[in-house]
Amino acid sequence: MNEISDSRQPVIEILRSYLKERGFRPNEQLPPERQLADDLNLTRSRLRTSLARLEREGVIWRHVGQGTFMSARAEAQGLAQFTDAGPTLETNPAEILETRLTLEPQIAFLAAQRATGSDVERIKGILETSKGIEAWEEWRELDKAFHLAIAQASKNQLLLKILVMIQESQTQRNWGRLSDLPSAIARRSHITHEHDAIFHAIQSREARDAAVLMRRHLEEVRKALLGPFAPI
Numbered sequence: 001m002n003e004i005s006d007s008r009q010p011v012i013e014i015l016r017s018y019l020k021e022r023g024f025r026p027n028e029q030l031p032p033e034r035q036l037a038d039d040l041n042l043t044r045s046r047l048r049t050s051l052a053r054l055e056r057e058g059v060i061w062r063h064v065g066q067g068t069f070m071s072a073r074a075e076a077q078g079l080a081q082f083t084d085a086g087p088t089l090e091t092n093p094a095e096i097l098e099t100r101l102t103l104e105p106q107i108a109f110l111a112a113q114r115a116t117g118s119d120v121e122r123i124k125g126i127l128e129t130s131k132g133i134e135a136w137e138e139w140r141e142l143d144k145a146f147h148l149a150i151a152q153a154s155k156n157q158l159l160l161k162i163l164v165m166i167q168e169s170q171t172q173r174n175w176g177r178l179s180d181l182p183s184a185i186a187r188r189s190h191i192t193h194e195h196d197a198i199f200h201a202i203q204s205r206e207a208r209d210a211a212v213l214m215r216r217h218l219e220e221v222r223k224a225l226l227g228p229f230a231p232i
Helices: 011-022 033-040 044-057 073-080 093-114 117-131 136-153 157-169 173-179 182-186 188-203 207-226
Strands: 060-063 067-070
Touching: 011 033, 011 044, 033 044, 044 060, 044 136, 060 117, 093 136, 093 157, 093 188, 093 207, 117 136, 117 188, 136 157, 136 188, 188 207
Parallel strands: none
Antiparallel strands: 060 067
């Protein structure tokens, strides 16, 4: 077993260092998870959580049944400048969801108009990967990755940066408690179904449908987290 990992070093940094040192080319396949975990002296659950984060950041992409690949270098570097959105804002779940409802339907609208073939494949890959994930924490990372990939496909850098800021705000303690509620976890299959519908609208270039479906999806998320009488 390789002794590359240091228990004092965050797993995400261990993985970043490994990818940098190996110098993987754009769209080059990474070793299988089992080999990566062995090479880095990590448990597979810890490795998967970090892989999900790198996928959310656009550094890698995954395809069910085929493996994990490095993103095209220009795309990965283009997103990297947005992954550090500055200090996390002091906000609350109601404000976060209100902002997402204001922005993300329009982001989905633009994505349906502007997404390239590689954008569509990235969104599809994240969606299909999420369907095979059992661990809730890892699935939540892929949920974020799905929404971020749609923002990338919108080709609007400001909207992308704002969404990154929103997602960083969702790491706050009060959001974490809400997203772990049984009512939120119980909606997982419904969320996957809603994601499927949004994806197919984007893939089919149905911009208005994509926007409507995204709004309905976020309204259901708000009801699950804040209750059925949350103000619209």
